Amino acid sequence: MNGEPDLGASLAVGLNGVSFPTPVLAASGCFNSGREMAGIVDLHRIGGVVTKSVTLHPTKGLPVPRMAETPSGMLNAIGLQNPGVEGFLQKEGPFIGAAGIPVVVSIAGRSVEEFSQVTLRIRDLPGVVAIEANISCPNVERRNQVFACHPGDAAEVIGAMSRLTRLPIFAKLTADVTDIVAVAEACVRAGAHGLSLINTLLGMAIDTETFRPRLGAVTGGLSGPAIRPVAVRCVYQVAQALPDVPIIGMGGIRSPNDAVEFLLAGAWAVQVGTANFFDPGVMIDIGEGIRRFLNARGLSSPADIRGKARLPDRVAEPAYRRG
């Protein structure tokens, strides 16, 4: 309530020191820094923006086609097109400083050194409240194995970054691993303030007319409602293992109910990616929907439902989970 008697529940969330006015942020790569969307979305009614991932050098990205629609989802292979950290500071810096909303800068790189360099250039940018480390990137020093696929590699990046800045770092993980909890734990031990779950699933589609992959890069990342069950499972697994670590959940969220599902699974906040493309106002609607959901139950904050999924009395591990 506090000062918002008419609205009922407050949407503000605190993630162990980082706060957002609503628990609904824009996901990296799906909102740029917010500038383009400002004309159609009232940015002051969303929780914040996670920027498109920034790399050290300007990156031209992958050849088209860069996207393919799939059942209830889409594949993308943009190749992290961005003007590099200097170009980013120049083009987006002033906007970020003046936007008056919390901005999380997403950083990507091909080596620990690149992540570190970008961190150094970003850490003092006004308006930035946190860094998201997009470690679902290939590591050129490890035969292009994706950082987030190996707890050790992931920890190395997070460790290096966290030594360079006091900004909280959220490690963004991929679900394409055998044990996401192990990667999450390694990141937290290395200094991650929180975790962003999940990045896209690696997928592929082929045009049966031309026999060509539908993506110029052959494979790409699957996002949208199709992946939501996988994302909710990842958030749940990690939240069970690390209940005190802030988790920002994402993957296929497009309605208030979807967002509530992530909060119940253990997320402290959520991000919305693909849904912005077809419904630019969706983050505001989700926020208001969460408020109504809380009001209807006499609750005062999104934190009240965090991790509150009611599990059966006994959940035994050995059961066959599929089929």
Added chain:
Amino acid sequence: MNGEPDLGASLAVGLNGVSFPTPVLAASGCFNSGREMAGIVDLHRIGGVVTKSVTLHPTKGLPVPRMAETPSGMLNAIGLQNPGVEGFLQKEGPFIGAAGIPVVVSIAGRSVEEFSQVTLRIRDLPGVVAIEANISCPNVERRNQVFACHPGDAAEVIGAMSRLTRLPIFAKLTADVTDIVAVAEACVRAGAHGLSLINTLLGMAIDTETFRPRLGAVTGGLSGPAIRPVAVRCVYQVAQALPDVPIIGMGGIRSPNDAVEFLLAGAWAVQVGTANFFDPGVMIDIGEGIRRFLNARGLSSPADIRGKARLPDRVAEPAYRRG
């Protein structure tokens, strides 16, 4: 051609010694042994049936709810309900022997010993042309880690089974791993004749009214069109690494085009699971659709398009694949 001049392309496929009249088989757990469906589907027009997974002991399965519909997909947590291998032989054996269609028996277990025991009981059952090892099961001897998640565990099961029978063994893998190619290679080295890709993705959904998981078992397997891009990617990756090993692709197939997509990615045949639930005749339609597809291009066999996706000249690994 060969004796089917009116129809054009022949749908028959050979998988290094195992042959099926069409490349479209029923996936395990989605068709039982075919008995229930015989009243509504002409079994002689499909490629074959992979049975519901059989375990050594009768298995009662997991508590309801056992299913939840999700965007373009569904979650299931049946818990491999089945009457155990003795019950199976009694109830399904006579049907399988008399059905006159190729039957692949799917075997599941919680230990290498259980897989071996069931293999011994199944190997002489008339009508059985191959065994599918459903190794997406928890291994009670390894803290319930799923066999298919660890190349060593997977190889152990396949090795033990292949020493007990001359029936070809298809290892059925899960995509929920960091490196599916490594698991595939381990299975093949251990004696797998071929690979079935993929089992369901581990997922979860929560009812936002009741705060309860929508599945009695909390987590379950995601299937249906939603997962198709992930499945195609897995088939493609494994086929690139192991071009001579027969792959049966599956995951979200419901149309001839979907099936062709898997063949182009490198599958030698496909299985259809979830789509049977909403469209029981779908496997026949897919087969006929593949025939039309081949005829329209003057091709004579599904093998003619196997792995024929036209890749760009250079596919460099280090590119950012997501975002």
Added chain:
Amino acid sequence: MIRTRCEVLSNRRTGAYHSLTLVAPDIADRAKPGQFVQIAVPEGRETLLRRPFSIHQASRRGGWAGTLEIVLDARGRGTAWLAEARTHDVLDVIGPLGRGFSYAADLGSCLLVGGGYGGAPLFFLAEELRARNKLVGMILGARDHERVFKPIEGKRLADTMVITTEDGTMGERGRVTDVLDATLARTGAQVVYACGPNAMLRAVAERCAVRGIPCQVAVEELMACGLGVCWTCAVPVVGRDGRGWWNMRACVEGPVFNGSRIWWDRWLGERPAEPASSAPEPERIHRPEAAEVRP
């Protein structure tokens, strides 16, 4: 079981429900009370699975010959879409599915208990029972009068009729179980047939068990296939001797079960997820002494 494309003949409101009449002569021909159909939602939607509906009427004679009627409560995406069906629309329907109610020659007085749209299949059953010269009593209950299923027609069809609503807007205020004992006593019913929310079925079955009256219940459980191949529709059923249990498929071994054989606690209880083999088995659950009607 038949798969057919049926034309919609009409879609009318019946209180809070929609009543859809379909042209489906082959299914109508074979249908028995308690059986159901699976209706496909249109392609291209993100809802893939068919939706199951009880058969309310299957007309084999007269002006409506060859038609099938279902009743639906629009609650989720699939039912909301179906509620919009218009005359001449074509639906993809599979049926008749499952095992319906059964009749014992020696039980002449029946009591049919319906909750909400659960009343729908009981009308079809009542006609079949009357054709077999049975006495038919009926209890129809619901939350409010809008949800009491066809009370007027019910009164015409049944020999005795009791209506209950939770809000008291029609008939007696309360639940069907509040009037069950009295009605059983008054009608001298020898067998009970029930359809409605699962919790209601449990209450009815438990009361019948106490009184030693056989009770058949038509249950609802999530169904991915409805064809017997996926095992999502599990209902835990106890052995005839009250020992041992197994999960039966509501879509082929049901949806009608002997109410005294369902292990209600396990089915509707807290639904613990554990390896089934280590679940405590019921020592012996109450079951009627009366002759078993059907497993």
Added chain:
Amino acid sequence: MIRTRCEVLSNRRTGAYHSLTLVAPDIADRAKPGQFVQIAVPEGRETLLRRPFSIHQASRRGGWAGTLEIVLDARGRGTAWLAEARTHDVLDVIGPLGRGFSYAADLGSCLLVGGGYGGAPLFFLAEELRARNKLVGMILGARDHERVFKPIEGKRLADTMVITTEDGTMGERGRVTDVLDATLARTGAQVVYACGPNAMLRAVAERCAVRGIPCQVAVEELMACGLGVCWTCAVPVVGRDGRGWWNMRACVEGPVFNGSRIWWDRWLGERPAEPASSAPEPERIHRPEAAEVRP
């Protein structure tokens, strides 16, 4: 850019295409030729993304004031659904999007080249050019006469008109590029505006480059957002000095580009997937000596 729910005023056939008139005064007010709108497909479908369509007409005056017209070719799921739109249906539309064609004060004679439904935005453009007292020549090409977009109206609107069809069922047999040189010579056009299949745009742009005539092309590339935030709609554009290149967003920096600045080989070529930084950069690509119209 505006998001609005628009009523469908009419949906008519135009040869092989559908022409949809929408009530969208705010978008119509701001629209410029070459801009587009993004139309949402309905919720609950497995096709999530909006579909982009060029603006064919934006009426600000007269009986149709406040309306917007788009033309669509029904090919996939989204367009097939849209082709079924009925009067009074309501669509969720965002627009006007992108940068449209631009006009140079000193270029008085224009040639508009449209392929298939690519002719649609050129009609809007022709009107704007005529309002600026330019001479407007037009070439409309298509596979067959059904796909030549509004030939009669085009003839009325343009000062000169040439029609080509690949099958010869209307106008000259062949492609627009077969008549381009002659038409340029005949009309003395000083600037070319083109819209149509990307391969046609390339051919037109390359011919114009050879002749040193500025050429603006309205391209099509897959668009996930259409709002400038996802970077799926990349078109490789070469620097003004012919050196260096960058992927521009067709949805905000386009869809209209200077045809001589697009690196066609990279964009429409074999599309090799490699780290962009190691891609060979064009030493210098041909570009018109004529004054640049727009980057």
